[in-house]
Amino acid sequence: MTPAQKYIAFQTIVVREIRRFMRIWVQTLVPPVITMSLYFVIFGKLIGSRIGDMGGYSYMEFVVPGLIMMSVITNSYSNVVSSFYGAKFANNIEELLVSPTPNWIILAGFVIGGVARGLAVGLLVTLVSLFFTRLQIYSIPVTVLVVFLTAVLFSIGGLINAIYANSFDDISIVPTFVLTPLTYLGGVFYSIELLPEFWAKVSQANPVLYVVNTFRYGVLGHSDIHVGYAIGMILVAVLVGGAFALHQLTYSPRLRN
Amino acid sequence: MNIPALEIRNLEKTYPGGLQALKGIDLTVKEGEFVALLGPNGAGKSTTISILCSLVQKTAGKVSVCGYDIDTDFPTAKQQLGIVPQEFNFNSFEKVQDILVTQAGYYGVPAHIARDRADHYMKKLGLWEKRTTVARMLSGGMKRRLMIARALVHEPRILVLDEPTAGVDIELRRSMWQFLKEKNAEGTTIILTTHYLEEAEALCKRVAIIDKGELVADMQTRDLLKRLQVETFVLDVQGDLPKDFALPDYEAKVIDEHTLEVTLDKQKQHTANDLFVALSAQGIVVQSLRNKANRLEELFVRLLEQGRAA
Numbered sequence: 331m332t333p334a335q336k337y338i339a340f341q342t343i344v345v346r347e348i349r350r351f352m353r354i355w356v357q358t359l360v361p362p363v364i365t366m367s368l369y370f371v372i373f374g375k376l377i378g379s380r381i382g383d384m385g386g387y388s389y390m391e392f393v394v395p396g397l398i399m400m401s402v403i404t405n406s407y408s409n410v411v412s413s414f415y416g417a418k419f420a421n422n423i424e425e426l427l428v429s430p431t432p433n434w435i436i437l438a439g440f441v442i443g444g445v446a447r448g449l450a451v452g453l454l455v456t457l458v459s460l461f462f463t464r465l466q467i468y469s470i471p472v473t474v475l476v477v478f479l480t481a482v483l484f485s486i487g488g489l490i491n492a493i494y495a496n497s498f499d500d501i502s503i504v505p506t507f508v509l510t511p512l513t514y515l516g517g518v519f520y521s522i523e524l525l526p527e528f529w530a531k532v533s534q535a536n537p538v539l540y541v542v543n544t545f546r547y548g549v550l551g552h553s554d555i556h557v558g559y560a561i562g563m564i565l566v567a568v569l570v571g572g573a574f575a576l577h578q579l580t581y582s583p584r585l586r587n
Numbered sequence: 588m589n590i591p592a593l594e595i596r597n598l599e600k601t602y603p604g605g606l607q608a609l610k611g612i613d614l615t616v617k618e619g620e621f622v623a624l625l626g627p628n629g630a631g632k633s634t635t636i637s638i639l640c641s642l643v644q645k646t647a648g649k650v651s652v653c654g655y656d657i658d659t660d661f662p663t664a665k666q667q668l669g670i671v672p673q674e675f676n677f678n679s680f681e682k683v684q685d686i687l688v689t690q691a692g693y694y695g696v697p698a699h700i701a702r703d704r705a706d707h708y709m710k711k712l713g714l715w716e717k718r719t720t721v722a723r724m725l726s727g728g729m730k731r732r733l734m735i736a737r738a739l740v741h742e743p744r745i746l747v748l749d750e751p752t753a754g755v756d757i758e759l760r761r762s763m764w765q766f767l768k769e770k771n772a773e774g775t776t777i778i779l780t781t782h783y784l785e786e787a788e789a790l791c792k793r794v795a796i797i798d799k800g801e802l803v804a805d806m807q808t809r810d811l812l813k814r815l816q817v818e819t820f821v822l823d824v825q826g827d828l829p830k831d832f833a834l835p836d837y838e839a840k841v842i843d844e845h846t847l848e849v850t851l852d853k854q855k856q857h858t859a860n861d862l863f864v865a866l867s868a869q870g871i872v873v874q875s876l877r878n879k880a881n882r883l884e885e886l887f888v889r890l891l892e893q894g895r896a897a
């Protein structure tokens with residue numbers, strides 16, 4: 331394939347992915363907006379007003395970046411996992427596998443599709459948050475970079491999950507038993523300064539902690555951990571995850587006998 | 588020197604679990620040929636095709652498509668191939684035209700060209716009225732045609748069809764044959780698998796037969812049909828068969844009082860006419876007759892017998 335043909339193949343996958351989540355927008359775009367609005371009302375406003383400050387900010391200010399990030403994480407992950415697994419289940423992933431499209435383009439196409447959904451939901455949730463708080467952005471480059479990398483990272487995670495999954499149950503196991511706990515314990519709702527030293531250390535192994543804090547830094551200028559270090563960790567995770575996903579796409583007996 | 592459209596050398600496949608589906612297949616298809624790949628269920632036809640398009644990884648052997656070795660340049664090899672799989676595998680929630688344009692995109696065809704080609708093949712294959720219908724609402728025959736159109740939108744040099752006419756009625760089957768003949772006349776090399784000898788007869792000058800992972804025959808269709816010298820018919824007789832009747836020149840078997848099985852052997856100069864004369868002479872009236880087995884099954888039996896004798 332020439333570079334121009336590869337670009338067309340990439341574009342085709344991305345457009346198809348976007349068309350897919352737009353077609354079923356009631357399942358893909360509406361629920362996160364409703365959930366997050368409830369979080370804003372309940373945690374941010376009702377309970378938050380009794381909590382007082384967190385990390386030097388009002389609780390609403392503190393929790394909004396975390397919740398935006400949480401929706402980016404879950405939505406990019408679930409977009410890729412359901413789209414890819416669905417294609418595998420109905421065998422129409424074969425349309426791509428028999429084509430000359432290289433595996434890294436397939437990976438890139440699905441990941442950017444997931445990023446598009448993550449960003450679309452992130453944007454919608456951000457718009458809703460404007461009803462509750464004034465959002466001023468401390469550092470646009472950090473904010474944009476971290477949202478993008480996070481969406482990429484969790485889209486890759488979704489793809490790996492989809493390749494391994496043998497049933498629709500398997501694509502909800504990881505989100506339920508891994509992703510949700512990691513997000514709730516990843517500093518979305520509290521600053522890890524509140525934790526005893528031991529648990530604060532344990533939390534450092536949680537990737538969600540890095541993305542949430544880096545994003546919060548981009549928005550508020552406050553982070554529990556060093557921002558450069560966090561971005562480095564996210565990049566490493568993207569590279570390792572991406573390499574593993576590519577390896578699976580190429581060699582997995584779950585895709586090719 | 589002409590590069591063959593497809594060259595398969597000593598192709599082997601052992602599935603995880605140990606089943607050896609291909610035991611060393613050799614097959615060469617010249618550019619422009621129309622070849623049938625015949626074989627009973629489980630012979631290894633689909634396995635062979637899946638190896639060509641990377642859905643199954645070969646265990647041993649060499650495959651090249653228009654001179655491109657799949658071990659060294661699989662993407663270019665795939666670009667030459669259009670595959671119509673045995674099972675439906677499109678996204679049934681997408682519209683017919685979207686499926687076609689998207690597939691072309693995977694081969695790097697720009698959208699405006701892809702749309703023209705999709706229109707062309709939808710018209711050619713009778714899908715034009717259904718272009719904005721989601722695929723799951725098509726009839727079985729339409730789904731087959733959708734898969735043929737999908738295999739052609741990137742204009743492959745070789746079209747490979749895995750049982751394209753399974754579950755398709757006679758009339759539609761004939762129109763699909765016509766379409767494939769035209770495509771072949773325009774220069775596309777075509778390989779198809781089928782369970783119908785009639786289909787191979789109508790379309791293909793050459794037939795290759797696979798059985799249990801081995802190539803058992805590869806010859807001109809004409810020559811193959813000559814081997815089909817023995818045919819067994821089931822005759823339904825009016826009234827009861829007389830007790831003392833005899834057909835000394837034929838291999839015959841009484842099934843019940845009004846059914847008879849007779850084998851005609853071309854080598855012994857048997858004709859249906861002579862048989863009827865012999866029966867009439869004994870006052871037997873044949874009401875109707877039919878082939879005992881499907882001709883292809885009969886052919887397999889003969890070929891395997893000959894193979895064992897040799």
Ligand SMILES: Nc1ncnc2c1ncn2[C@@H]1O[C@H](COP(=O)(O)OP(=O)(O)OP(=O)(O)O)[C@@H](O)[C@H]1O
Nearest residue numbers: 587602606608626627628629630631632633634635
């Ligand atoms: N994914 C698989 N894993 C294990 N064995 C398989 C797999 N696919 C096919 N086989 C086995 O390989 C053999 C050849 O199957 P194949 O599908 O190639 O036959 P076929 O000639 O296409 O038959 P049919 O006419 O029924 O389509 C069969 O014994 C089948 O059970």
Ligand SMILES: [Mg+2]
Nearest residue numbers: 632633673749
């Ligand atoms: Mg088959």
